[in-house]
Amino acid sequence: MENYTYSPDESEDSDTNEVMEMVDPSCDPNKPVKVSFEEITSAAYRIKSGIVNTACSKSHMSDLTGMDIYLKKDFLQHTGSFKERGARYAMLMLTEEQRQKGVVAASLGNHALAVCYHGYQLGIPVTVVMPIIAPIMKIQKCRDYNAKVIMEGKDMGEAKKIAIQYSKKNDLTYINGYDNPQIIAGQGTIALEILEQVQDVDAIVVPTGGGGLLAGVAVAIKTLNPNIKIIGVESERCASYNAAMESSKPIFTSIGGTLADGLAVPMIGYNAWETSKNIIDKMVVVKEEWIAVAILRFVELEKCVVEGAGACGLAAILAGQLDEFKGKRVVLILSGGNIDTTILGRCLERGLAADGRLVKCKVTVSDRPGGISELCKLIGSIGVSIKDVIHERAWVTSDVFSVEVKVVCETRDYNHSVELRDLLYSRYKKVRFDNNQFQSQVSSTSDYD
Structure with a gap:
């Protein structure tokens, strides 16, 4: 395990440099980028040879819920999450010089895994900064792809600052896991697949953390069929998009321990917010016990091991927060399946108790x-x-x-x-x-x- 601590004393003008090194160059709050549909279609073409076109099958829980539910199983990507889409596209768009030097990412796990895997596939050196609360399984998998793993920071906010500082100091490219415009475009490719796989969709329910997946899906869907409803869902322990809606701008939100650790982002990305704020139809905040029940239902009824983030869509349905779609055709994006076995055991017991x-x-x-x-x-x-x-x-x-x-x-x-x-x-x-x-x-x- 390696620790990295940035010291302001390394520069003559430490205060100025520290502020500069906290800035993500691809995510300027004063000049947010609105991702276009054309960028998403470009991403779909470029990444198709390295990404799994995952199944979107009808759920056994359709009769149970009174909805025609389809499950987009993106946890079946090689590293177990949708994050591969954006990571591959962002890395394919690097210049030759940037590829030679390498990239840096900050992540609780899924983005780190995606960058490490596709960096390994494309021959690009990768360093990932993971907070100390990151799941052990994800940390080890990153190392298996020959990545340099830095364990530092109590949460994603701190890990991100450290990663940006590290990238500046070592002249590496920092790849934001949810707000880089190319990341958002790559995540949006999942929507194009859904429309090819399921006819007459009424709504798509999207797990929401930093907002990249929600933004990409919303742009693609609303461009092709504005009648399809886009529903974002997040845990009550990390409801940063809901906070942004209340404040009309991204705002720092304190986060607590949550079963949906993949959504534990303290502030929605500026680009993701600018792209999605006017085109989503509803944002739902779910309680932790419903996430646990949803994980249990997936294991028992679908034989799917889905992490808390991926289970949030079903949690919202089970909690009765999407009853307006009774009798409608609804697609749930199962965004990831990388859950620690020890955490899975706790989730199942908590789900049984809540049930x-x-x-x-x-x-x-x-x-x-x-x-x-x-x-x-x-x-x-x-x-x-x-x-x-x-x-x-x-x-x-x-x-x-x-x-x-x-x-x-x-x-x-x-x-x-x-x-x-x-x-x-x-x-x-x-x-x-x-x-x-x-x-x-x-x-x-x-x-x-």
Whole structure:
């Protein structure tokens, strides 16, 4: 692992140089670039030999959601995300001198992987700056493509500053992962494929982080068919596009830990904003628990392992935020599938909990022989599976003959969890459930808090 820290003392006029080195030359806030449809078609022609034309197939969840859903599976690109489209186009457009010197990128993972892979394919030296929160799997894959990996910065904002500074100091080309105009044009090629693969599309739902994919897709679609609705979707933990809409300009937004780590960008790109601000139809902000449920649904029903960013479109549908498209034909862009196996396990468990199928409750029972056994038999009598049992005596203050038992159970569905809850409340005086997030969806036979 390598650390790089830029020191202002390396120059005589440190304050001026530090400001200059923070500027991304391709993303001038005072002169934003609006990407054209012609640039997107040019990108499609240039990259087609090095990019997978991924499937866009009808989803098994169409009947479940009441929509005609199609899934654009761009997680099937070689490095597992749509980022390859823009990365290859941007690198193909380099001059010979720029190719010889190499490029620098900052990324949590997917853009880094794309640049490293296509740099390796095209013989271009690559350095990537990845924040310390970047997934381990993505870091190792970048190294597998012979890239120089610098682990520095607590988040994407810091990593980007370090990468720009590093590129200036070493006379390398910095490739912005979401706001470089060529990156935006490359990402827009996914829309051209969708229109060839699916007829009579009513809406396309686009995961949104820095805004590059949204901008490219919006330009391509609105040029060819203005009637198709473009819906952006982002996590509530990193809703930077929504913040830009409220402020009428890109604005720094604090971001928190999110399952959609690929969307964790603190500010929408200036070029992406200028390109997309007037042509998108709706922006949706989804809660984390719905992202977890969406990841679970993809694994169970589609046999697809999709990262949080790619699952956001389905999350919005499951949360009821796109009900106006009931009966319509909707395309979801599954933007990436690079999720750490450890994180995947947590996501599936969190999804089961949010779905009402993994339940944790605390029950105070008699500490006399058979008390805990009776509780377990009662739970098992309705077909609920017990995953874990922990009992605690020291913190039970009611009497010395009682014990608090914490039970983690697995149920068939939310209605089964409600059945369990009602059964326990009917037999025991002290019962507390820790996860009833979706209680309003199912009517219970009892009125318990």
